[in-house]
Amino acid sequence: MILRIFTSYIFRCVLICLPVLWLCGCAKKDKPSDPPPVFYTRLSLDISHEMNGSPLVRNTSTYSNPLGEKFIITKFRYYLSNFALVDDAGKTVPLASAYFLIDDAVDSTKRLVLDSVPVGNFTAVRFLIGVDSARNNSGVQSGALAPENGMFWTWNSGYIMAKMEGTSDAATTPMQGFEWHVGGFKEPYNVLRTVQLPLSFRVIPFMAAIPHFSMVASVDKWFTPNEASFAKTAIIMGPGAAAVNIANNYQQMFSIKN
Amino acid sequence: MRHKALYIAAAFGTLLLFAHACKKENKGGTGGFRTDPLTLSLPPGFPEPVYNFSNNPLTKQGVALGRFIFYDYRLSKDSTVSCGFCHQQFAAFGHFDHALSHGVGGQQGTRSVPVLFNMIWQKAFMWDGGVNNLEIQPLTPLTDHKEMGVDLQELLKKMQGDPKYRQQFSAAFGTEEVTSERMFKAITQFVGTMISGNSRYDSIIRKVPGAAFSPDEAAGYTLYQQKCAACHKEPLFTDLSYRSNGLPYLPALNDVGRMKITGNTADYLKFKVPSLRNILKSSPYMHDGRYFDIFQVFDFYDHGVKDTVTTDALVRKGLSLTDQQKRQLYLFLNTLTDYTLINNKDLSEVLIAP
Numbered sequence: 024m025i026l027r028i029f030t031s032y033i034f035r036c037v038l039i040c041l042p043v044l045w046l047c048g049c050a051k052k053d054k055p056s057d058p059p060p061v062f063y064t065r066l067s068l069d070i071s072h073e074m075n076g077s078p079l080v081r082n083t084s085t086y087s088n089p090l091g092e093k094f095i096i097t098k099f100r101y102y103l104s105n106f107a108l109v110d111d112a113g114k115t116v117p118l119a120s121a122y123f124l125i126d127d128a129v130d131s132t133k134r135l136v137l138d139s140v141p142v143g144n145f146t147a148v149r150f151l152i153g154v155d156s157a158r159n160n161s162g163v164q165s166g167a168l169a170p171e172n173g174m175f176w177t178w179n180s181g182y183i184m185a186k187m188e189g190t191s192d193a194a195t196t197p198m199q200g201f202e203w204h205v206g207g208f209k210e211p212y213n214v215l216r217t218v219q220l221p222l223s224f225r226v227i228p229f230m231a232a233i234p235h236f237s238m239v240a241s242v243d244k245w246f247t248p249n250e251a252s253f254a255k256t257a258i259i260m261g262p263g264a265a266a267v268n269i270a271n272n273y274q275q276m277f278s279i280k281n
Numbered sequence: 282m283r284h285k286a287l288y289i290a291a292a293f294g295t296l297l298l299f300a301h302a303c304k305k306e307n308k309g310g311t312g313g314f315r316t317d318p319l320t321l322s323l324p325p326g327f328p329e330p331v332y333n334f335s336n337n338p339l340t341k342q343g344v345a346l347g348r349f350i351f352y353d354y355r356l357s358k359d360s361t362v363s364c365g366f367c368h369q370q371f372a373a374f375g376h377f378d379h380a381l382s383h384g385v386g387g388q389q390g391t392r393s394v395p396v397l398f399n400m401i402w403q404k405a406f407m408w409d410g411g412v413n414n415l416e417i418q419p420l421t422p423l424t425d426h427k428e429m430g431v432d433l434q435e436l437l438k439k440m441q442g443d444p445k446y447r448q449q450f451s452a453a454f455g456t457e458e459v460t461s462e463r464m465f466k467a468i469t470q471f472v473g474t475m476i477s478g479n480s481r482y483d484s485i486i487r488k489v490p491g492a493a494f495s496p497d498e499a500a501g502y503t504l505y506q507q508k509c510a511a512c513h514k515e516p517l518f519t520d521l522s523y524r525s526n527g528l529p530y531l532p533a534l535n536d537v538g539r540m541k542i543t544g545n546t547a548d549y550l551k552f553k554v555p556s557l558r559n560i561l562k563s564s565p566y567m568h569d570g571r572y573f574d575i576f577q578v579f580d581f582y583d584h585g586v587k588d589t590v591t592t593d594a595l596v597r598k599g600l601s602l603t604d605q606q607k608r609q610l611y612l613f614l615n616t617l618t619d620y621t622l623i624n625n626k627d628l629s630e631v632l633i634a635p
Contacts, residue, residue, distance in 0.1 A: 162336070
């Protein structure tokens with residue numbers, strides 16, 4: 024009788040062993056001792072734009088540069104990226120990779136939230152004005168870096184790190200317009216500039232409050248200490264000495280307010 | 282025998298458990314989204330490609346979307362010009378019979394249309410190398426006012442509003458969302474499949490039985506090795522460098538070449554060395570398309586080279602060629618025509634309903 028097999032001792036053993044083996048196979052692989060949980064918080068950074076100490080007013084306010092050239096700003100945009108903190112031991116702690124396009128015309132872009140701030144005592148914040156060369160070289164990007172944002176040069180690949188546009192009586196262009204598009208990530212015309220600002224705070228484990236700081240960008244710094252003249256250079260549309268000159272100025276424009 | 286029924290039930294239950302376990306493993310976390318992966322067959326003897334698809338996995342659906350975009354004339358500002366309009370398959374994806382690129386509103390650019398094949402081996406794009414990645418290369422013709430003249434944001438809105446595009450983006454990327462990143466990655470996938478490495482020359486090099494140069498072709502190959510190969514290096518038939526070949530400057534076009542990109546006067550009048558593959562199918566010649574016939578190019582190298590500060594040392598004194606040598610070179614270049622590229626049905630135009 025074939026059914027006798029079900030009563031055989033060996034078969035009973037196999038039958039009992041099978042589900043046990045199956046259960047063992049299905050059991051989740053134990054993780055090799057989980058590392059102790061690390062506490063991270065966020066850091067909020069509000070940016071305001073000022074001209075000679077007062078809030079920047081686009082389109083209607085007429086300003087004057089150190090050369091006495093009168094001008095109106097219509098567009099003011101720039102990238103910030105590669106945020107890092109410096110701790111009290113002098114160590115640089117990079118934060119989660121993020122690229123921000125700050126546009127004076129869009130208030131929501133002036134409120135940055137930085138992620139992955141670890142526990143520690145921090146003394147400074149550090150960031151890049153612009154988009155690093157790695158991103159400039161690695162093909163199409165999305166989000167703030169998407170090409171339809173109008174901050175990308177197509178004929179000579181690369182991001183416009185910062186742009187200021189407007190009109191000036193001094194400009195000799197047809198409609199007295201000026202367009203300063205500052206970009207270029209290759210030597211000798213590399214405009215990438217790192218900024219480090221003192222900013223003191225402490226992150227302790229399970230802290231509830233998110234550290235919050237205000238940063239000011241003083242647009243008047245675009246015109247000093249290097250001469251920046253609308254009469255001489257109304258249009259900057261590619262990497263070059265004129266762009267580097269402006270970048271050397273605007274590197275000084277940021278400060279922490281509170 | 283009392284427990285027989287019990288054992289049968291246990292055996293059956295175990296089987297069920299196994300079946301269940303197997304079923305679970307087959308379920309992916311993709312929620313039903315599935316693409317068919319593609320592998321490019323690269324010609325033997327070619328170097329490692331510069332563009333790798335690690336961040337843009339090649340799929341049947343992605344290539345199909347890229348092909349649809351490539352041939353969609355609605356991409357241009359006035360719906361008259363597609364990518365394929367200037368890059369014609371029968372001309373090895375160059376523009377037959379047109380010296381300079383032209384686009385919307387009958388406008389003309391200042392350079393000739395480059396051929397599109399073996400793009401994944403290029404380090405940089407355009408005649409001057411100004412574009413640094415294959416994925417962003419289409420940005421230039423799309424947004425150039427003299428070519429397709431489109432506003433990228435408007436184009437994305439237009440695509441998002443088209444059910445056919447939404448369906449194709451969904452098939453290629455999992456959701457209907459049209460983004461510039463997806464669009465450019467799809468175009469890159471399609472253009473990446475344009476590979477030319479199967480000409481009669483290739484068969485001869487690979488010692489395919491029966492494939493051989495005629496005596497004139499063989500003489501032409503020897504001439505090529507002596508006079509052309511230093512810049513038009515095998516197997517791509519270009520060394521991808523930028524050189525001035527001594528082509529006289531045209532004031533009307535005022536094109537300074539690579540100097541425009543580097544700002545370095547040493548790059549004055551330098552342009553990328555083009556491939557000689559499919560050269561007889563892709564006239565006109567030179568960055569400004571000034572020569573319509575390959576024999577004009579031979580004549581130029583024989584006695585037309587202008588010696589300037591940046592003219593390449595290899596051609597500074599010209600490359601003397603007798604009439605017989607020109608004929609032999611022509612016959613050799615003819616063996617570089619790749620009919621599997623020109624006639625590949627997977628690359629041909631798709632009709633786009635308005």
